[in-house]
Amino acid sequence: xxxxxxxxxxxxxxxxxxxxxxxxxxxxxxxxxxxxxxxxxxxxxxxxxxxxxxxxxxxxxxxxxxxxxxxxxxxxxxxxxxxxxxxxxxxxxxxxxxxxxxxxxxxxxxxxxxxxxxxxxxxxxxxxxxxxxxxxxxxxxxxxxxxxxxxxxxxxxxxxxxxxxxxxxxxxxxxxxxxxxxxxxxxxxxxxxxxxxxxxxxxxxxxxxxxxxxxxxxxxxxxxxxxxxxxxxxxxxxxxxxxxxxxxxxxxxxxxxxxxxxxxxxxxxxxxxxxxxxxxxxxxxxxxxxxxxxxxxxxxxxxxxxxxxxxxxxxxx
Amino acid sequence: xxxxxxxxxxxxxxxxxxxxxxxxxxxxxxxxxxxxxxxxxxxxxxxxxxxxxxxxxxxxxxxxxxxxxxxxxxxxxxxxxxxxxxxxxxxxxxxxxxxxxxxxxxxxxxxxxxxxxxxxxxxxxxxxxxxxxxxxxxxxxxxxxxxxxxxxxxxxxxxxxxxxxxxxxxxxxxxxxxxxxxxxxxxxxxxxxxxxxxxxxxxxxxxxxxxxxxxxxxxxxxxxxxxxxxxxxxxxxxxxxxxxxxxxxxxxxxxxxxxxxxxxxxxxxxxxxxxxxxx
Numbered sequence: 001x002x003x004x005x006x007x008x009x010x011x012x013x014x015x016x017x018x019x020x021x022x023x024x025x026x027x028x029x030x031x032x033x034x035x036x037x038x039x040x041x042x043x044x045x046x047x048x049x050x051x052x053x054x055x056x057x058x059x060x061x062x063x064x065x066x067x068x069x070x071x072x073x074x075x076x077x078x079x080x081x082x083x084x085x086x087x088x089x090x091x092x093x094x095x096x097x098x099x100x101x102x103x104x105x106x107x108x109x110x111x112x113x114x115x116x117x118x119x120x121x122x123x124x125x126x127x128x129x130x131x132x133x134x135x136x137x138x139x140x141x142x143x144x145x146x147x148x149x150x151x152x153x154x155x156x157x158x159x160x161x162x163x164x165x166x167x168x169x170x171x172x173x174x175x176x177x178x179x180x181x182x183x184x185x186x187x188x189x190x191x192x193x194x195x196x197x198x199x200x201x202x203x204x205x206x207x208x209x210x211x212x213x214x215x216x217x218x219x220x221x222x223x224x225x226x227x228x229x230x231x232x233x234x235x236x237x238x239x240x241x242x243x244x245x246x247x248x249x250x251x252x253x254x255x256x257x258x259x260x261x262x263x264x265x266x267x268x269x270x271x272x273x274x275x276x277x278x279x280x281x282x283x284x285x286x287x288x289x290x291x292x293x294x295x296x297x298x299x300x301x302x303x304x305x306x307x308x309x310x311x312x313x314x315x316x317x
Numbered sequence: 318x319x320x321x322x323x324x325x326x327x328x329x330x331x332x333x334x335x336x337x338x339x340x341x342x343x344x345x346x347x348x349x350x351x352x353x354x355x356x357x358x359x360x361x362x363x364x365x366x367x368x369x370x371x372x373x374x375x376x377x378x379x380x381x382x383x384x385x386x387x388x389x390x391x392x393x394x395x396x397x398x399x400x401x402x403x404x405x406x407x408x409x410x411x412x413x414x415x416x417x418x419x420x421x422x423x424x425x426x427x428x429x430x431x432x433x434x435x436x437x438x439x440x441x442x443x444x445x446x447x448x449x450x451x452x453x454x455x456x457x458x459x460x461x462x463x464x465x466x467x468x469x470x471x472x473x474x475x476x477x478x479x480x481x482x483x484x485x486x487x488x489x490x491x492x493x494x495x496x497x498x499x500x501x502x503x504x505x506x507x508x509x510x511x512x513x514x515x516x517x518x519x520x521x522x523x524x525x526x527x528x529x530x531x532x533x534x535x536x537x538x539x540x541x542x543x544x545x546x547x548x549x550x551x552x553x554x555x556x557x558x559x560x561x562x563x564x565x566x567x568x569x570x571x572x573x574x575x576x577x578x579x580x581x582x583x584x585x586x587x588x589x590x591x592x593x594x595x596x
Contacts, residue, residue, distance in 0.1 A: 017596070055435065058596050077334035080437040091432040095352040095419075104351075107344035108436040110332055152432075 005033040007160045007191045008054060013063035015049050015215075023049040025215035026063065031160070031193055031208075036186050038206035039195040040303065042313075046215035047195035048088065051162050054193070055085050068159035081109065084153030084161040088168065090145050092137040098148060099124065099133040102155055109156035123151040127181065143174025150181060160191040167201060179205060199303035211307060218310045226306045232259055232271035235305055236278060239267045239295035240286070251289045255281050264314050271305065338438035342446055345436065349450040353415075364411065364458040368403045369465050375399060375528075376470035396470035398563050401556035402527030407462040408455040409494045409525075409549055413518060416451035416498025417505070424593055425507040434594045444499055444590035448583060451495025452488070459487060476560055482568065483559040489575050490552045496582035497548065503589030525549030530557060531566050548578045 008031035015024040024046040031037040039047040052058030054065050056076040065072045072079040093101050099120055106116030124130045127147045132140065140148065146166065153161045166182075167175040182192060182205060196202050202209050203223045211219045211226070219226055236258075240248050249268045252261035257278055261270040272278050279296055286293050308314065332340065353360060376396040423430040433443055467474050505513050524544045526534075531554055534541035544550050551574040554566035565571075 052596070057431075057434070057594070075334070077337060077437055077439055078331075080435055081331055081337055083435075085432075085435050087428075087431055089428050089431075091427070091429050093348075093429055093432070094427055095355070096348070100351070104344065104348045107347065108341045110337060110340045110437075 007031050007033050008067055008193060010065045011063055013053060013065055014061050015053060015058060016061045023215050027217055029210060033191055034189045035207040036192045036205050038202045038209040039212060040202045040209050041212040042197055045213045048164055051164050051195055055083055055162055056080055082159040084158035086149045086153045086163040086166055088164045092145060092148060094138060097134050098129060098137055101137060102152055105152045105155050119155055123155055127151045143170055143177055146170060146178055147181060160193060163194040165195055203303055211310060213311050223303060226303060227301045230271055230301045230305050230309055232273050232301050234272040234275035235299050235301050236270045236272055236282060237267050237297045238282060238293055240291050240293050242266060244291045248291050251285050255285045264308055269308060338442055341436045341438040342442055345446045346450055364461055368407050368462045372403055372466055372469045380471045396472045397475045397561050398530060400466045400474055401560055402553050403466040404459050404462055405549060405552040405556050406522060406527055407458045408490055411455040411458040412451045412494025412498040413501060415454035416447050416495055417502035420502030421505050421507055421510050440591050440594060441587045444587045448495035448499045451498040452491040455491040455494050477562045479559050486555045486559050493548060493575050493579040496579050496586055499586035500582040503586055503593060521547055521549050526553040530564050532564050551575050
């Protein structure tokens with residue numbers, strides 16, 4: 001493979017924290033120019049630690065990481081020039097106005113006063129924050145603060161931006177607005193790496209995904225490729241009395257068309273190929289086994305399914 | 318590993334780390350100056366009121382009501398002794414207020430510091446910038462306070478300025494206090510910051526040779542030795558040498574002590590800073 005368009009690369013990237021906790025375990029990643037790449041995994045999977053190592057904030061225990069060809073461990077100052085970061089928490093400068101947050105960011109990254117002013121104005125316009133320019137950042141809503149942080153992250157035209165759980169804590173409307181913003185940046189060719197534990201977000205936004213858990217890479221590919229690995233075209237979720245669930249899983253596994261049926265929390269998830277008539281067949285089988293079903297739902301395979309296949313557990317835990 | 322050149326940006330030329338650091342350092346100072354300008358209405362009273370009251374009560378009210386302070390030397394000598402102390406106090410307070418307190422906030426509640434740390438300069442320089450900013454703010458407050466100490470007292474202040482000492486000592490003291498602010502800022506969090514005043518600042522100021530020359534402690538020998546651990550002692554003694562003919566500690570002790578404290582606080586400040594932003 002050519003590396004000309006590779007923006008992020010990690011090799012055997014590992015981070016141990018004191019107390020013997022291995023947060024990231026031998027991670028190999030390669031992110032191409034212009035793609036939105038997602039790190040998908042539950043809380044504590046090592047996503048934030050990985051993003052921290054790529055952005056010079058966390059020092060790896062072993063392994064290597066490059067951004068735009070720069071070794072981030074050996075040359076953090078050079079690396080910081082080519083990255084933009086949107087952290088999980090609001091780190092806007094509370095002492096400055098909305099405009100000044102962007103203006104000084106430009107100055108930190110070497111723009112002269114005129115360019116910094118022009119770029120700040122342009123980004124405020126682009127992110128629909130112009131009418132807030134002179135307000136203190138404390139006056140912004142969560143969604144606006146998040147947009148301003150994205151504007152700040154891209155102001156110095158980094159080779160890639162990192163967003164750590166960008167929509168966690170946002171209301172649905174702000175989440176959609178942020179997705180739209182990221183879509184626009186993607187269309188301009190901006191390389192984006194984001195971490196998330198929302199599978200809808202990963203599915204909607206990302207060109208490619210790395211599914212990680214316990215610091216290890218479990219699967220890598222486009223959302224479509226990952227979903228295709230399940231081999232199923234339909235997911236049937238069945239709810240029954242909790243004490244009958246394990247038995248129900250065994251019963252459903254024997255139903256025609258069902259590839260696999262596993263208990264996940266308070267329900268049984270069956271992966272099905274050839275969905276015609278599946279719901280009556282499920283009811284018939286359960287009835288024959290003397291199990292009363294209280295709810296059945298049918299859906300297409302999702303990244304959730306992929307995650308359950310890989311780990312036997314739910315992403316939302 | 319093959320290398321890749323970053324996409325060329327038309328706006329920001331990729332600089333060498335040294336050049337990028339220089340530019341970012343200057344921009345951080347500019348940011349701090351703009352914040353000071355925006356908060357001048359808070360800065361002025363907080364800087365001026367305490368020294369004014371100190372000078373007013375000790376050197377104006379007391380002589381007027383016939384309740385002299387200053388021991389054998391008398392009231393006039395006391396005004397002269399206090400000049401140095403008031404300026405040193407203004408500097409050390411400013412170091413703490415303009416560096417340590419904002420830093421405790423930025424580390425604690427808001428995590429704003431995390432963004433500053435992503436500016437293209439080494440983390441040690443982000444920390445040193447805070448100390449340098451503290452030095453500039455301290456210098457500014459010393460200039461504001463000097464006229465108060467010189468002209469408010471009811472009894473004449475006998476100024477004998479040694480310009481060479483004044484011009485070298487002032488920046489050194491200001492930097493040391495900026496570094497002290499950096500050190501405190503990384504060691505305290507929002508929960509413990511009241512302790513900073515209760516158990517650190519108050520002893521430093523009460524036992525800092527503000528109200529008396531260090532030599533005058535001779536009769537209490539143990540105290541005289543104990544207070545040598547207090548950086549404010551060297552500042553007050555230094556300013557006494559720079560501004561007056563009062564007895565003072567030898568400058569051969571003052572300068573090395575101030576340089577030593579500056580180095581210690583910078584080193585410990587950088588260490589504490591790095592520990593809080595890099596894991």
